[in-house]
Amino acid sequence: MHKKTDPTIHDIARELNISASTVSRALQNNPRISLKTREKIITLANSVGYRPNTLASNLRNKRSNTIGIVVPLINRYFFSAVISGVEDVAFKAGYTVVISQSNDLANKEISIVHSMLANRVDGLIISIAMQPTNYEHLKTFRKKNIPLLFFDRTVAEIDANKIVVDDFMGGFRVTRHLIEQGYKRIGHMAGPQNLQTYLDRKNGYIEALAKNDIICDESLVVTNSLTSEDGINAVQYLINLPNPPDAIFCGNDTTALSSMIYLRDKGIRIPEDFGIVGFSNEPFSKVVSPSISTIAQPGFLMGQKAAELILNQIEHKEKSFKTLVLPTELIVRESSSRKMG
Amino acid sequence: MHKKTDPTIHDIARELNISASTVSRALQNNPRISLKTREKIITLANSVGYRPNTLASNLRNKRSNTIGIVVPLINRYFFSAVISGVEDVAFKAGYTVVISQSNDLANKEISIVHSMLANRVDGLIISIAMQPTNYEHLKTFRKKNIPLLFFDRTVAEIDANKIVVDDFMGGFRVTRHLIEQGYKRIGHMAGPQNLQTYLDRKNGYIEALAKNDIICDESLVVTNSLTSEDGINAVQYLINLPNPPDAIFCGNDTTALSSMIYLRDKGIRIPEDFGIVGFSNEPFSKVVSPSISTIAQPGFLMGQKAAELILNQIEHKEKSFKTLVLPTELIVRESSSRKMG
């Protein structure tokens, strides 16, 4: 009635009184096989519901046709956009994508990476966890010469392809925009300074001030982890300063939103009395009221580029590493639009 | 200096003058191996950076330790939450998760499913594409007895484990809530009625009206694809009716939001003049102003349950199928809170 086990090329070969290699070749459209036998083989394969066993083929070929991706959290807009982009390109190229999330925990990241190694992924795309570690687990990729690509959160000490967004210009544009809107004392809520990303945003901020002959007042710069609560605490601190800011460049949209709500509850009008700009263009930033000006990061594109780069490394053994800096875009919305058009 | 190729159990065996089987056993903590040799083996394995080749092991064991998940679109809050939940449970159980997105295209879905089959996934978790097809590709899973689990969007004609949320009760609770808030004419914006999900929501709505002795006025029910634009068109149509509604139960949060903005621009006050409730608890629903009442769907939990169920099927060969209906929760926010406390 029904077979216990999947049909293999040997089953097909036996049925047709030919050898397994011929079947294998035919199934790969190897031109050395005559059209006639090839057709016979393909017909039978279809009729018995033959599915190649990728496992066996991969073992033999010493490659898995798989690329791994690890992110801090799958369920975050930016990261899921990147994953979506990677999947898009990888699938078209015949690759499978395996994903894992580190939950920003160094130990889970290490464990994941080892598991990816054991699964012989052909390449790994990673945005590292916030929790710092020594990155030994990633260095083995370099040692073993397995393609490795960092995106968003990178590791400076490891030589590899990297894709980041232009955080510096992002910070710069935000700040310049606030200045143009007539805000006079612009504060900054910065993220963890061990992450390049946040450092760059802050440097862009400082540069924009300098270009406009404004000396950066260090007391207006607060550093925290950019959670919703951090935002409230920071803005509360800032507006109670003897000489408080009249605008703030928040390190992400989450803090921009919580700050905005806090200020609104205090009767401070946005953007008339106080300007706010966030970072990342989270979906909510567009629909809250007032809508939040922010910096768009091209997540899907980043994923596509990441996949393209790593596939290039895998298939063409591309040896040189580059760092791709994707442009960021300032999206001006209500929270910082004091002047009309 | 450095080996071209990864060390295998044979390399370790040779080095230690023992057999590969002993190494294999030791690495699996087989108690039949003496502590002494086991320690020697493990020490050497670590020092040479041995990583088991999962491919080989999987081929031998005829299982991939992998579960596949396919969703319409990775980059959507609900789906990425489910994926996150699946990954959470699967990883802890030692499984790898491979993901793919159908983009709601039947052809891509078929192609993905074949690829998962070729990769010998131990089980498949799927939310089917909107574009209809004959589901032959999924029936092969049943034929080959490979665990298959549907979530959210299911296929009635295929016998399998299924996880859905209680859309009926969701629709019911929303409608009852609006009635309790004193709204008198409650409309409904429904999604594609070929999907069970949207049908159930509508039926819950009808039932709640009936329970409160309100006859459902069919003219207040609009069916569309629940895009942002659909929402605007539908609400525009509804409020221009000779006898317009004073509240609307929208099939998702997207239409709830676009409706709300449209009404606000028309000078209609929410919730005083008009009540709105959405569905899904998208992140933005909480932060827009007024915040949108909605139904929470436990995406992460759904993913965890899905993984648990399918692992159970994989590992314990559980034969009976069940349909898990996860509870939905009404989240009352500003957009429908006409009465205090």
Next chain:
DNA sequence: CTGAAAGCGCTAACAC
């Protein structure tokens, strides 16, 4: 407690 041997399903020299 350890070893020998066979084989998972596929591919690719190398033959003819």
Next chain:
DNA sequence: GTGTTAGCGCTTTCAG
């Protein structure tokens, strides 16, 4: 054009 053969790296009887 097609067949033979060996082997990818691991697990697992079976034997001792």
